[in-house]
Amino acid sequence: MPDYAQLESLALQRAQDYASRPDTVAVAVTGSIARGTVWPGSDIDLWVFHEGPEAFEDGLIKGIYWEADIRPAAWLEGPDPKRWLEPPPLNGRADGVFEAIWGCRVVHDPAGRLGALKQAIDRCVADRAWLHRRAERFLGYGRGCLAALAYADPLHAIVLARCVATEYGITAYWMGQGRLLTSGSRIPEQLEGAPRLQALYRAVFSLTGQAGAEEMLAALRTLPAAIQEHVRSDVEWEVLPVWRHGCYDGGVRYLRQGMPHWFPPEQVRPVLALEPDLEAQKERVLAQAREILDLALP
Numbered sequence: 001m002p003d004y005a006q007l008e009s010l011a012l013q014r015a016q017d018y019a020s021r022p023d024t025v026a027v028a029v030t031g032s033i034a035r036g037t038v039w040p041g042s043d044i045d046l047w048v049f050h051e052g053p054e055a056f057e058d059g060l061i062k063g064i065y066w067e068a069d070i071r072p073a074a075w076l077e078g079p080d081p082k083r084w085l086e087p088p089p090l091n092g093r094a095d096g097v098f099e100a101i102w103g104c105r106v107v108h109d110p111a112g113r114l115g116a117l118k119q120a121i122d123r124c125v126a127d128r129a130w131l132h133r134r135a136e137r138f139l140g141y142g143r144g145c146l147a148a149l150a151y152a153d154p155l156h157a158i159v160l161a162r163c164v165a166t167e168y169g170i171t172a173y174w175m176g177q178g179r180l181l182t183s184g185s186r187i188p189e190q191l192e193g194a195p196r197l198q199a200l201y202r203a204v205f206s207l208t209g210q211a212g213a214e215e216m217l218a219a220l221r222t223l224p225a226a227i228q229e230h231v232r233s234d235v236e237w238e239v240l241p242v243w244r245h246g247c248y249d250g251g252v253r254y255l256r257q258g259m260p261h262w263f264p265p266e267q268v269r270p271v272l273a274l275e276p277d278l279e280a281q282k283e284r285v286l287a288q289a290r291e292i293l294d295l296a297l298p
Contacts, residue, residue: 004038010061011044012107018068019108023051025073026114028104032183035103041245047100049073049114058237065237069100076113079120085134087141087168091160099180128178132297135175139293142168146290154278159260161289165204166257169292173197176297185242188249197295204288205256206273207249216252219270227263231255
């Protein structure tokens, strides 16, 4: 298991590789290494801004997983606290900049634009009143989504209610704690300080610890070969490492929430823990997701 110094050295090495590219504008080490919250399953997270299109790159360095979110330099334009207050759309794609750049370590930033963005984001997160307003907006939006899902097809309602629980409920909980949601592969495990919330979240995703992880692996093997190949790196580089450290529910949640958005839900039914009575499961999941939203803020 790598220690913090080794992880930091490898992260800076990879960051400098990106900084040396002629089209790179700014580079940051993000995630647990930057925030000093490294745990045995930590990997390397980078954000790169360049004069080019959006991209994503990942791989292994000395057996350690790394990933780089690469964004156009235009994303560094002008901090916007009003926009940051607004929740991302359900089933849409959040840009992720606010969460990623919070507490990051700026490695390359000749023009100072990334540094200015980081300072603005860090100030917002440090302002408990501002963060509380943001949490309330997330919760209000999530409640509206759940109300609309009452009329949706059961399968899609279950899939989307699970997203609501994570993206608006659990995110708001951490905002209420004065921070942002991090380490998505350990969400249930990190809720040990809020046992009722943790139990509801596990129920929404039908999480059952190590047995559930073994069932997930078996279910993955029943999927078409093309889907298995598509998720192979996610399983090997992101899920199996957290399972090795006992975060079985976190790894299953990652796949169970992600896969019905990467593929049509009907194609990945075996991994979704669906019950024989889908209508009854829908009603239960919606009710549990609503309770998560109700409990998220003190």
